[in-house]
Amino acid sequence: MPDHLKTMAEAVKNGDEKLTVQTVDEALSAGVAPEEILGSGLVPGIRALGQLFKDGQAYLPEILIAARAMRSGTEKLRPHLADASIQKKGTVVVGTVEGDMHDIGKNLVKMMLESNGYDVHDLGVDVSADAFAAEAKSANADIVATSALLTTTMTIIPAISKALETAGVRSKVKMMIGGAPITRQFADEIGVEGYADDCASAVDEADRLMKLAA
């Protein structure tokens, strides 16, 4: 990796928004291809931080400021990416289940998925099973990712799977779940393919689900 892309990756990892934007500017001026800036500068930075998070070396404030730096870097890059064919890894519909307003985890998952190359459709909070299914169908989604905070709201998740079935898309849409009371065992019991403990693991899990679907 060239030095200026290394600096950019470090800037994203450290959540240094100003330096991230500055290095993107410099790379563009130096004629580096936008795809390379994204793929070899910005994305490695956020991935490195994701790894630190999984290893217990970084926490949510670091994730938030790194995602902010990544977003600003990407915004700077966006006009130059318009003509470049950057392929999204996949399309993910996210939201909290019906009856659940707690969306911090969902917002972090969204941030990390977007930063790692996914097209994310955020339905917000208190999302009905039918709304998940409708969006998954219209967006031609690969994954529906949902979270529940309470033992009482996690029981709604099977209804989302059923709604996807009714909409005729369950066979091509993988589901991924998370939240305080959710476990891998619960996901297995209700026939949901994906489970993530936290926002960084959610990216790995989405990658795994995309491979399964391929």
Place this chain on the structure above:
Amino acid sequence: MNARERFPAIMNFEEPDRNFVWEFGYWGGTVRRWYREGLPEVHGLSDQAYEGTGVFAESAGVPLNRLTALDIHEYFKMDPYVERVPLNIGAYPPFESKIIEDHGNWYIWQEWDGCLRKELKNRSSLPTIIGGPVKDRESWERHKAERLRPSLEGRLPDNWPQLVEEYKKRDYPLGLGQTHGFFGTPRYLMGVEELLTKYYDDPEMMKDINNHLADFWIALFDGVLREVEVDTVFIWEDMCYKGGPLISPEMFREFILPGYKKLTSFLRDHGVTLVQVDCDGDVWKLIPLWIEGGVTVIYPFEVAAGMDVVEVRKAFPNLGMVGGIDKRALVEGKEAIDRELERRVPFMLEHGGFIPTIDHMVSRDVSFENFKYYREKLNQMLKKHSKTWDRD
């Protein structure tokens, strides 16, 4: 022994006559379900207790503006809980409570403390905090000057002199503190995501906030302690989730710990040695820091987040603990309840410094029959470790 004597005896690892019959609380929907399933409805439940509203089992001492479930308290012969001095340690004068945005099923509303909460209209679930009165230095300075003044004026009820006299004759433990803490309160002031980034964006303001909160609470507590002896102080944080703390231990040390040290030093000087922290989630990494900060009791040790009171006791032999019983076992059934109680309670009672309760509110998916079974089994264990028992 009365409850006032028993509480410090348990928490200080002395020899109490028996343990407490206590619970953390229930959701409004749980209490209503139990009425339908056989809990005698004598006092009933306030109309203000929605499905997702926290309701407490104790007859007294719940945090300000919260509700009690007297019927559960009486049916299960629960002990008097720690009564809290009704001292407002948040914003005064209060903000106007009003709806800011209406989104159909849910709305964003501003509460008395200025905190903006996103909540379902039927209040069947927990609200999420999205913002508050502090956005930047200027708004913090304004909030500090206007609503966090270190004066008791308006912060105690009108019948305070009468309460002081009652407290002098009390047979129950008395505590100071509401749902506030050195992470908890800044979250009310600015919302979670804003708070988490502010530690990087404006570290000096974050230090000033906690320094002011420590001085502010010390001033208010000092005013109360001149008139009343208290047995404990409550601090609320809820700064962990099942993956661990929301912020790093290093960040805790830099921004949070100084406030704890300042406050608990003052409390110790005034004879208050039992300082309790309420924090859900996986708290393992923060326990040593809380202890360093003068905290002596932690609750409720959420099992779903990986907390195990037996392991915590082995690692921290002198830490007072309350809670620790997996609420999910009560959903599962009698065998799961037996397993859960056997796994933790005998060991913990043997080692002391522990009051068993469910590890958070009892949820609506717990039947009255299962709760009764759990309480009967737990009471048998408590009775076995008691010198006296009067809770049958």
